[in-house]
Amino acid sequence: MADIVVKRELESEDGELSLKVKKRKVISDNVGEEGEPECQKILSGFKTSSVLSDYTREKRIFIHGTLADQDAVVIMEKTPFREDDLAEFFSNSTLKLDMKNDIYSTYKLRAPPHLNEIKTTVVCPATKKHLNKYKRQESFxxxxxxxxxxxxxxxxxxxxxxxxxxxxxxxxxxxxxxxxxxxxxxxxxxxxxxxxxxxxxxxxxxxxxxxxxxxxxxxxxxxxxxxxxxxxxxxxxxxxxxxxxxxxxxxxxxxxxxxxx
Missing domain, CATH: 3.30.428.10 (HIT-like)
Known part of the structure; x- marks a missing residue:
């Protein structure tokens, strides 16, 4: 199966450099038995030990656990909304009503999976220094x-x-x-x-x-x-x-x- 990734290229126009963002398909060299890239299953064996820190406002969480018997840190954060995706959000999502009061109403929106991605960073093997780094601490x-x-x-x-x-x-x-x-x-x-x-x-x-x-x-x-x-x-x-x-x-x-x- 092909993953969609982004490649940045430099273009020269009148001696000036500009950044071009384009999509390209990359076929994983490491494919599982069912045709899925192995990287898609990398977290299936992750065992959670503790939450190092959780930033609700930033929609980001740092989790300590083990992966293949090695200490690991998984960082998960919600990706920003894209203006190009708004039309699909409104047309292909479902809503579950939470509350309605006069002109105000709140819902739980269930978006299509490809619009509901979570950016995930994996640090493995993680050392004690990594754990201390991502653990929530007081600032001075x-x-x-x-x-x-x-x-x-x-x-x-x-x-x-x-x-x-x-x-x-x-x-x-x-x-x-x-x-x-x-x-x-x-x-x-x-x-x-x-x-x-x-x-x-x-x-x-x-x-x-x-x-x-x-x-x-x-x-x-x-x-x-x-x-x-x-x-x-x-x-x-x-x-x-x-x-x-x-x-x-x-x-x-x-x-x-x-x-x-």
Missing amino acids: LVEETKTDYESITLPFIEKQNTFSLQWVYNILQKKAEVERIVYEDPDPDTGFMLLPDFKWDQKQVDDLYLIAIVHPMNIKSLRDLTAEHIPLLKNIWQKGQVKLQLPMCLSVEESETEQNH
């Missing part, structure tokens, strides 16, 4: 001085480096996510790769935002940026926003940020 605002960074934060970043940044190195070395790269400037000092963040549902450009991963590998956090990095930041801004003609939020990845990888 800390004022960090230069001395604090050098004596506390930087040693921690360097100690945790393998866990936190391996996914970044995989992208920079083109060992992973090669097809997701929408633009690359290979310059070793001011170059970067531009690719969609994992939070994007790969369906609509309206909620697309991109992540810039820089080629200089000595930048571990925002605190490492100095005046000598201004050309790098300007290069990302100019080529990322102006040439691609997309709204963009520029960020340099901190060590403990994995972008939900």
Whole structure:
């Protein structure tokens, strides 16, 4: 069976880069006995242990469990509504009345399965660090001085480096996510790769935002940026926003940020 996925391609028009989103069919190389791709059944053996955190407002939940006897984290979140799907929502869904009062009424809407998808991310095998990362915790605002960074934060970043940044190195070395790269400037000092963040549902450009991963590998956090990095930041801004003609939020990845990888 074919899955519908989204591929991003760059088109050149008058020297400018533009992002084109198109659908293509991909046939899974790993197909089960009934003709279904094995990836469709990957969660059938997932055994829930606990809910790490649940964000009702964001319609997102983080679940700890086991998959093939390995610790795993499953992240589930509702995908955004698409304007193109509204007509089908109204014509092919069924409603169950909950309450009616004067001009107001509320219903439970049962949409066709393909319009009721849940974006799911699987982390397996998951370590204790993953479990702690996705567990709901209190937030604190800390004022960090230069001395604090050098004596506390930087040693921690360097100690945790393998866990936190391996996914970044995989992208920079083109060992992973090669097809997701929408633009690359290979310059070793001011170059970067531009690719969609994992939070994007790969369906609509309206909620697309991109992540810039820089080629200089000595930048571990925002605190490492100095005046000598201004050309790098300007290069990302100019080529990322102006040439691609997309709204963009520029960020340099901190060590403990994995972008939900």
